[in-house]
Amino acid sequence: MVAMDTCRVGGWVSGGWVIFRLLRASAHGVQGRHLLEMLGVAVVYLAAGGLGLKVTTVGNISPAWPPAGVALAALVVLGLSRWPGVFVGATGVALVAEAPLTAALGVGTGNTLAAVLGAWLLRRVSFDKALERIRDVVALCAGAGALCLGVSAAVGAASLVLGGQLRWELLAGGLRVWWVGDLMGVLVVAPTLMLFRRWERPRRWGEALVLAGLTTVLGGTIFFVPGLPHSAEHAATFLLFPMSAWAALRFGPRGAAAATLCIAAASIVGTARGQGPFSTGDLTQDLLVLQLFVAANAVTGLLLAAVSTERQRAVGQLQLLGTTVRGVHEGVLIAEVRGGGALRTVFANQALCTLLGYPLEDLLGEDPCALYGAQELEFRQRTRQSLLAGEPVFAEVQLLRKDGGLVSSEVLLSPVRATGEDVTHFVATHRDISATKELQARLVAAERVAAVGTLAAGVGHEINNPLAYLVLNLESAERNLVQGGMTGLREAMSGVRSALEGAERIRLIVRDLQVFSRQGNQDKGLVDLNALVPPAVRIISHALRHRARLVEEFGPVPRVTGNEARLGQVLLNLLVNAMQAIPEGNPSLNEVRVRTSTDATGWARVDVVDSGAGIPAHVLPRIFEAFYTTKASGEGTGLGLAICQQIVRAHGGELEVRSEPGRGSVFSVLLPPARVQVPTPPRPVPHASIPQAPQARRGRVLVVDDEPRLAQSMRLLLEPFHDVVTATRGGEALALVDAGHRFDVILCDLQMPETDGAAVYQHLCVHAPDQAARVVFISGGAYTPESRAFIDTVPARVLEKPVRPEVLMATVKAAMAAAEALASEPPTADVAAASGTRH
Template identity: 30%
Template structure:
C-alpha cells in the first residue's frame, strides 16, 4: 500500500476543536505539522510571541531557529517528546506522531515556563531594551505566559499522543477497508480489460487458435466457422470437424497434451488445409489438472514451398560456386568455412573436406595463423584490415563492403604464386551480417609481365611518364626520378605542373587539342628548382573512356654543354686564325727590328750613350715577341715542345718572377705536394701561373693572401667527359686561390672569352684568361673556376700526369758560336733576308741568297757541292721552302736543312708538311737564337728522316 498522509487518516476539523477546547481549559497552545512543514492544525498563541517575538525580525529569526532545532533533533523513529528553551527564553516541546512505523506528522506545544524555571524579569527587561519593546507591556505579556510543572507537561504529551493515535488508527482501519474495496474493483476492471485484450489478440492472430476442453469441444476459436456449427446444435468436436470421425484420431496432439500435460509440436497434412504445423499447449486448473488445451494451427504450405525453393537455390549456389573456374570460398559469421570450390582445391592443393566446417582457411595461404580478408569482414572487423594488411589493401571500387589485396603466397604449390584477393561481406534480406565471400585470382603471369614491362619501362634510354586527363601524373620511370631529383612517390598522384615548365602556358594536349608532339625542345623542372633542357616526344591516347598523355624525352644537358663548347671553340678558332695571320706579318717585322738592333748592339761601345736606347728597343721588341707568342698560344696554334718534368720545378721557377709582381699588402704562399710529373712546355705553364696570380692580385685591392698549390687528382670517365676530356685518369692540379672580391656565378663561363673583362677600361685587355685557356687546352688539360662574390676565387688547372721523368738540359746564355760554312738562304721578304745574311756573315758564314724556292733550287744546282746548310723560309712565292728542299734531297739526301717561318706551327704542319721531325726556328729571329740553332744543325749533321 502506498504511504498515506496524516490528514488522510483523521478529520482535521475534529482535531482542531479538541485542541482549541484543551487550550481553553489549560491555556496550552498546540499545533500539528506534517513532514513537509505544513501546519495542519493550531490552537491558541501567547501574546509574548504574537505581539513581540514573531513581530520583530530579529526575535522572529530566533523563533525559527527554535523550530529548526526541534525538527532536526527529534528522532523520526522515536515516540518520546523533546523540549527546548528557545533563544527568546520560553519553552517549546515537540513529539513525533508515528503510525504503523511511519513518521507522518509532529505535535508541537510551548510558549510556557517550567515551574522550576520561573521567568527572570531582569532577562526579559534587558531583552525588551535590546529589541526596543515596550518594557512594561512586554513584561506583562511574559507574566501572562503559563507556568507548568514538568509532570503536567508529561501528562499532557501522553494525553495528546494517545488521542492522536486513537484517531489515526481508526482512520487507518477505515482507509484500509476503502482501499481493499477500491483495489478489488480495479482488479475486476483490469481482468475485464485483460480478457478483452487477450480475446482481441486471440482473434487477430493470423494462425488458427482454438481452446478445447476435455470433451474435444471448441470453447473459443478465432475461426468462427467451427462455433457456428455448435450454435446450430451440431457437434463441434475437432476430430469430427476436420476428419468426420467419431473419436480422436491416432496420434492426436490434443489428446497427447491432455494425457502428458506437456506441449506437443508436430506437422501434419490436413485434407482441407494441406500441410500444417500443429502445437498443443496444456492449460491447468487450480488442482493442477489439465483443464483445457490451446490448439495452434499454422498453414505451412508457403513455408514448405519457400524451404523447397531455398534448398533449390542453395543447391544452385553450391553448383555455381563449385562449378566456377575462379577459386572461391565462403565463411560464416563464425569464420567457419561453408564453401570451398574445386578451382580453389586445384590452386591450393587443399580439399574441401579438409577445410569446410573449420576456421583454418588461412592455412592455404600462410605459414602462421592470421585472418584473411573474408574472416575480418564476416566478423565485422573491417577496421582491423589496415592493421593486418597495411597499404597492400584497398577498398573495392566496384563492390560495396569489399576489399582487394595482392600478395605473394609461398604456400601455393609450384614454388608460390602472386595472388589477388577480393572479399565482400554477405548480408541477409534484413541487412544482418551472415558471412563473407572471397575470390582468388592467380596473377603470377600478369605480375611477371608487369615486372618485365616495368623493367623495360625503367630501362628506356630516356625519361618517360604518363598523365591523365585531370593533369595528374600516373606513372614515371626511374630515369625521370634520376633526372629531376624527385622520388617516384613525390611525383605519382601529383599535378604534372610539378615538373612541366609549360604549365602556365597551357597543355598542348589537354588545352590545345594537339594529338602528338615530336622532338620538341623544352625545359623540365627539377626538384631543386633548376630547369633541365630536354627533347620531348608525346602522344595523346584514349584507353577505354580515359584520355592519357604519354611523354618520352631525352636529357640534352650534355648536348647543350657540348654545343656551348663547340660555339666557344669556333669563336676561339676564328679569333685564332686572325691572331695567326697577324703573328706572321708581325714576326717578320720583329725579326728585322730585333736583328738590326742586335747588330747595332754588337757594333756599339759599352760606354756609348746610344747603347741604352738600343737596349730599350731590344727589350720592347722582345716584349712584342712575347705578345706574339701569347697570341699564338691563345689561338692554340703555337708549336709546343712538350717535355716531361716536375710541375713543382715549374712553380718554383715562376715563384722568382711572381715575387716582383705582388705588392707588400698581399701574402704569396706556395704549398706544393709530391714530385708530380707532367709533359708540358714549361715556359707556357709559367705564363699560365703568372696570369692566374696576376688576376688574383687584381681581385684584392685591399690586400689579402694568394696561395699556389699542387696536388694530384683522379677523374673517372664520366667526370672527364663533363670537363671536355677524352678519357679519365690521373691529373696534376695547379691551384691558385685568393680571398678577394670573387666572381658572380653567371660570369663563370664568360671569363675565358677573348676580350671579356670585368676590370675598368684601360686596366685589362681581356686576353689573360683566354690565353690561359688556350695553353691549357693545347696541353690536353682543363681549367675549373670556383668562386662566390665576397668569398674569393679558386682557379684549378689540371694537366695529364705522366710516369716518366726526363731530366731537363739547362742551357746557359753565352756568346753565339761562329762558323765558316756556306749557307743557302731562301727568304722572300727582302729586309728579313738582308738582316739574316748580315747576322750570318758577321759570324763568319758564307751566304748564298735566293728570293724564293725556285731561285734557291737554281742556286743549289750551280754551287750545290759547296753548300753545307739550307736555311729556307717555309712560305714563299713560286715554290715554297719544303718543296725546294724535297727537290734538293733528290740530289743530296744528306744535306742539312733549317726551316723558319712567322706562321703558326699547325698551319705549317697541315698545309706545308713541316712537323716536329724537321729542324725549325720561329720568327721573330734574334741573333743569338739564329746562330745557336744554325750551329746546332750543322754540328749534328743529321738529315731529315726519309718519310719527310
Template identity: 50%
Template sequence: MPRQRSRPNSERSGGTAIQSPPQRLDRSFASGKRILAEMFALAAVYFAFARLGLSTATIVDVASPVWPATGVSLAGLFLLGVSRWPAIFVAASLANLLFASASPAVALVVGTGNTLEAVLGVLLLRRLGFSSTLARTQDVLVLTLVAVSCTLASVSMGSLGLVLSGKAAWNALGLTAWVWWLGNAMGALVVGSAVLVLARPYPEPRWREALGLAALIAGVGLWSFRGNAVGPLAYAQVFLLFPLGVWAALRFGVQGAVLSILLTASISIWGTVSGHGPFFSKEDGPAVDLLELQLFLAVISFTGLVLAAAHAERGKAHAQLELLATAVGSVREGVLIHQLLPDGSLRVVYANESFRDLTGRGPEELVGRSPRGLLMGGLESEAHQLLGKAVREGDFFRGEATLAHKDGSRVQSEVLVSPVRDARGQVAYFVATHRDVTAQRQLQAKLISAERIAAVGTLAAGVGHEINNPLAYLVLNLEGVAQSLEQGSAGLTEARARLEAAREGAERIRVIVRDLKVFSRQEGEERAMLDVNAVVVPALRMAAHAVRPRARLVEEFGHPPKVMGSEARLGQVMLNLLVNALQAIPEGSPERHEVRVRTGRDDSGRALVEVSDTGCGMSPSVQARIFDPFFTTKPSGEGTGLGLAICQQIVQSHGGELRVRSAEGQGTVFTILLPAAEGAELPEAPEPEAPAASVVPPRRRILIIDDEPRLAQSMRMLIEPSHDVFVTTRGAEALAWVREGQRFDLVLCDLQMPGTTGMDVYSNLRAHAPELAERLVFISGGAYTQATRDFVRSVRNRILEKPVRPEELLATIDEALATTVQA
C-alpha cells in the first residue's frame, strides 16, 4: 500500500501562500493582543489627561479652559484607527464618574459625547485629506474646523446631561455649554496638534537654541501669569509671548510651534486657575476669566500653527524650486524660457547651461534680449510663420532651427516650444527646449550620400557601357576625320559627316556625365521649381542598361504639375526605386517581366510618380517594415537596409508621401505624391519674338582663366572669330593684368584651380575692380568642397557646368555682354 505524503503547513496556489488554520489563529491572536494593548494604552492616557483637565475645571467641576483629553482622543483615533473608540468611551465615563462627582447616568452621557466627538472628528479629518504633519496651511484649517464643529457633539450631550441631572441650573446652560465648547476646541487644537506632530520622528533640533527658547517662554510666562502687574501692563507682558511663538515656528517648524503652544498653554492655565495673571479678575468671576484665557490660547495656537505651516510650505516650495532649477540647469537639452510681453513680443528670462554651451554665449548676452534674429535666424520662412502663429495662439511648436554660435559656426537644433499659463489661464511664458542634432544631421547626410553612391555603384557597369559606346565611335570618327582631311578637298564631305557623328557621341557622353553629377553631388538641398518628368528621365537613362536584361522598361509620361524641390534628392529617390524594382526581378526572362514608370497627377492635384514591377512582391509582414532603417531582406553584405528609409525621409521633407502596394508573387508598386508648387499652374510667359534684323555686335575683350590649357585654347578658338580673347592658366597672372590697367569686358574663370582659385579672383576683383567682378562668369567641373558650396550660394554670377556646349557658352557670352552694354 503506497504511503501518503504529508502535506506541508503552507501550500501555494497560483503564487499565493495558503495558510493553515493554526497559522491564521496565531496571526489573529497576535493582532488581537496588539489592538487590546493599544486600546489599554489609549484609555490610560485619556484617563490621565481627563483627570488633569478636571483638576482645572472652574464651572460645575467639568468645564475647563482647555480639555486636553479631546486632543488625546482625536489624535489617538486618527493614528491608531477609529475601531479603538471603546477605549475613549470607557476612560471618559470612568473619569467623570470618579473625579467629577457625576452620577453613573451623567458619566455615561458625557462619555458618549466625548467618544462621538472624537469619532466624527477623525472621519471628517480623513474625508478632508488631513495630514498629521500639519506642514500645510490647509491641514491647520481642517484641524481648526474639526475642533470647532465636531466638539459640539460632546458639548450638547454633556451640558444637557448636567442640567437634566440637576448638577447645573437651566439659566447656566448657555455659559456652561460655551465654556465647555471652547475648552474642548482648545484641547483639540493645542493638545491634539501636539500629539499628532510629536508622534512622528523628527531630526534632532538645535538643542542649545531650543533650550534657550524654552527657558525664555517659561520665564516670560511665569513673569506674566505669576507676577504682580495689573491692568494694561499685565496684558503687555502677555504679548511678549507672541514673538517667542513666532521664533519657535520659524526656527523649529511645526514641532517647535506645538511645543511652544503647549508650554504657553500650561503656564497660562495654571496661572489663571491659581488666581494670577491678566485674565484673572475677582470682580468678573471665573467664567469671564476662562473666556479671556481661551481667546488668548485660540489666537496664539492658531497663529503659531498657521505660521509654522506656511513656513514649511514656503520651504517646500523653495526646495522644489531649487530642485526644478537644478534639474532644468543640468539637463542635456538647451532650455530657454521667454516671457510674453504685453505687445506680443518675447524676451529671454532664463537660459540653462546646456543652451549657453550650444551658442557659446553667457547669461548677460541672452537674458533680457529678444530671441528674434539672435536665436531663430536659422528657421525657414514657413517655420517662422508657424512659430509666430503658435506664439499668437498660445500653442505648441515643433521644428528645426539653426543656432548661431558665438564663434561663427552653426548648430542644428531640434526645438520644441511650449506655452506656460498663469493662474488665470493666460499664457505668460514660453519654454523652448533645443536638442543639438548637428552630428545626427551630418551623419544623416553622409548616409544619404553613401546610399546614393551605392545606388549609382549598382548601375556602374551599365553606365560604363553607356559611355564606352559613344566614346568608341567618337574616337573612330575623329580618326576618320584625320584620314579624310589627308585626301584634300575630296574628303571634306566625308570629314564633315564624321565630325557630326563625333559631335553626337560627345553630346551623349556629356548627358551621361551630367546625370552622374546630379546623382553623386554632395550638395543638393537647394530647392527650385522642377519639372517632374525632367527628374525622372535622367534616372531612367542611368538604370535602363541594368533593367533590360531582366525586364522591359515601359515609360508612360503624363502631365504632372511642377514641384518645388531638390533635383538631386528626388533623382536619388527615383534611382533607388528603380534599383529596388530591378533587384526584385530575376535575370533570364526579360520578355515575362516589366518595370513601368508612370507620371501624372492624382485627384487632389499632386504630382504623381509610380514605379511598378512584376517581381517577387512582398509579404504583409515585410511590407510593414520596409521603411524601417537597416531592415533588409537581402543576404548579408548585399544591402544596408537604408535605401527605402532614406527615400521616405526625402519625400516627406518635400511635403509628400511615399506609398507602397505589394503582394507575394504579383509585384510591387511604389507611388510618390508631391505637392504642386505655388504658381505651378500659371501659364508660361510667351517666347519673345525674334528681332526683325540681326545686328552684328562689336568686338569685345574677353579674358579666359582656366588651369586646363587645352580647354582654354578650345574656348579661345571658339570665341576668337567674334571677340578679342586673352588666355591665362593662372589666376594670379590675370589679377596682375588687371592691376596693370588692362581693360576687359568679360571674364570666363574656372571656379576651382590650384593656387589662386576662382573664388580668390572674384574677391580680389570685388575689392579693386567691382564693375568687372559683376561681369565674371564661372565655369565649374562640379566637384564642390563645403567652402565652394557656400560661395556658390552667396554670389549672383552665372555658373556654367563642364562640359559646356559651344552654343551655350556663346549664348552666355552674348547675354552677359548685352547686359553690360545696357547697364
C-alpha cells in the first residue's frame, strides 16, 4: 500500500515536472500576458473537468464534458498559441482521475489536438464568434464539434486502454461516451463562453428576467420535483423547446446559448440524481439519451437565432436600400421578367416619376419598354434580347413623358438573377442628361464655328476671286450692250456666261459652308462619305496650300446612317488638325491625304493622313480628352478631337489614331454601313446656259419672297413661259388666294417676317387645299428647329437658295405636271399627297 502511494506521488511529481518544462518552453518569446492567459485556460479547464468527473460512467469517461467547450472557446478567442494551457489542463484532469502518467499525457495530447484542429478549421472558414450566420453555426456544430472531436475520443480512449484504465471490451462504448461528452461541451459551453466574453446588458431586460424565471421554474419542476408522473415529465419536457425558441428569436445567439446552458445544467444534474423523464436507473444510457435532447435543443436554438439575425440584417439592408433608392436623384425602375419574356414594372422611385411626369400607380404593372417608345423598334428588340440573355445594356435613350415630350436619359439596364439561374428582374437606372446634351450641342456648335473661323480668311479669298470676275464680266457685258451691234451682243453674252460661272462657284462655296454651319438639326439619313469629303476639302484647300499638298483618294465606300452636318464637322476638324500639324513654308515636301474605303469588316472608312510632326507617345492616350491640347495659344481649344470622337461614337462608330513622332499621323473614322443601301443618283453637272422654253402649257405662277429683287429675278426668268404674279409678304399672297385667284404653282419663301411660309401653307390647307398641293418652298438653309420640324411633316418640295435657273424651271414644270395629274384623279381626303417628292 505504501509502495503504491509512493508510486502515485512519484507520478504526480514527474507529471508536474513535465508540465513545468512545457510551460517554460512555451514561455520563451511570448509576453507575460500570454503566459497568464495560458495558466488561466489551464485553471478553467481543471475546474470544468472537476464538474465533468462527477458524472463519469464507463471507465471514468464522462458523457457530459464541459472542458471540451472551454478548450475550443479559448483557442478561438485567445488564439492557437494558447494550446499549452489546454494541454496542461487536460493532463491535470487525467492525473486527478488517477490515470497513469503515460495515459494522462495521451489524454492531454488528444484533447489538445482536437481543440487545435477545431480552432484551425473555424479560422479557415472565416468563422465569426458572434454566431449570427447559419454557416458559423454549421461550422461549429459539424466541423469543430462532430468531426474534430473524433480525434480526442480516439486518442483519449486508446490511451486509457493502454494505461489499464479501460478494458478492451469497453473501448467501443468508451469511444461513444467520450465523443458524446465532448460534443455536449462544444455545443453548450463553447457558444456561451464566446458570446459572453464581454458582458452586455440585454436591451429587453424585463423580458429577459421573465424568460429566465420561466425557464428556471420549468426546468426545476421537470428535473427536481419528485413524484411527478413519468408521462407528465415527458410531456413537460417539450415545453423547454418554446423557451429556447423564445430566447433565440428575441435575444439572438446570446439568448439561445444562455437558455441552452440553463436547460443542459438542470437536465444533467437532475438525471444524474435519478430524477426527470430521462432517468431509468442506467446512468450511462440515461445520460446518452439526455445528450440527444440537449444537442437537439442547442442546435435548434443556435440555428434559429442565426436565421433570425440574418433575416433582421437582410430586412435592415432592404429598408436601407429602399430608402436609398427612393431618395437618390437618379431615376430607378425595377421590372419583373415573367413567362414568355413579358416585363412588368414592380418598383419606380420618386426621381423617375418626377422625370417622366407619371404618378407611381401609372408605372407599376406596366411594360417598361413603353417608356422607350421614342427609340427605334430594332433598338427596343435588341435591348430586350440582351436583358433576357443576362447582358447589361448601357445607352442614351429618349424617354416619353406623360405630356408627350421627350427627355434625354443615360440608362444602365442590369439583369438580376434572384434565384441564381434565369434572369428574374432587371434594374434600370436613368440619369437625366438633357442639360448635358444641350451643353454638348453648344460645344459642338462652338467648335464648328471655331473650325470655320480658323479658315475664314481662306473662305473669304475663295469667294472674292469668283466675285471679282463676276463683277468684271457684268460690267463688260454692260459696256458691250451700250455699244450695240452684233459684236457687242456676242461679247455681252460671253460676259454673262462667265458671270454665271462665277455665281455658280460662289453658290457652291456657300453650300459647303451651310453643311458645316447648320444648327439644331440632329436628323439622320443616308450619307455618302465620298460626296461629303469634297466640301470639306474645298473649304480648307486655300489655308492648306501654303503647308502641304492636298490629295483626295476615293474608293468604294458604303453609305452610312448619320447626320451630314455633324459628320462633315468631323472631317473638317480632322483636316484642320492635320493642317496645324504641318508648319508653313514647304508645301512640296508635305502632304495631307483624305482616303475613303471599305475595311475588312464592311464598315465605311475615312482616313486623314498627314506628314506632320506626329504625336509623342506620352501624349497619344490623352488626345481625346476635352480641353487637353499641346497647340500654341490661339491654335486650338482642346475640344476638336474630343467632339469628333463623341460624334463618331454617337453614330455607332469609332475614331482611331496611329502616329509616330517625326512621321506624321493617321486619323481613321470607322462607321457601320446603313442597313439599306440606296444607290446615289448621279450629280447634275452645273453649267451656265440660258434656259430654253419648256415643252408645256403656259401656266400661272405666284412668287412669294420678302426680298423684292429676288422675287423680281424669278419673275424675269419665268415670265417668257408663264404668267407670273409676285408678292413680298405672306399676308399679301393669302389675300390674293382668298380673293379667288388660283395658281398652277406657288413658289413660297420659307423664312419671312410676320407670316412665314409655314403659316401660308397651313392657311391654304384649311381655306384652299387645292392650292396647298401646289406649294414649292424656297429656303436659304438657316432652319430653326420649328421650321425643320415643319418641313419634315409636309410633302411639299424644298429648293435651297440660290436656285439654279434650270432647276427652278424644271421644278415649275414638274409641279404643273403633278397638279394636272391631281386634277384628273378623283378627289381624296389627302390633297397634299399630290405634291410629289423633294428635290
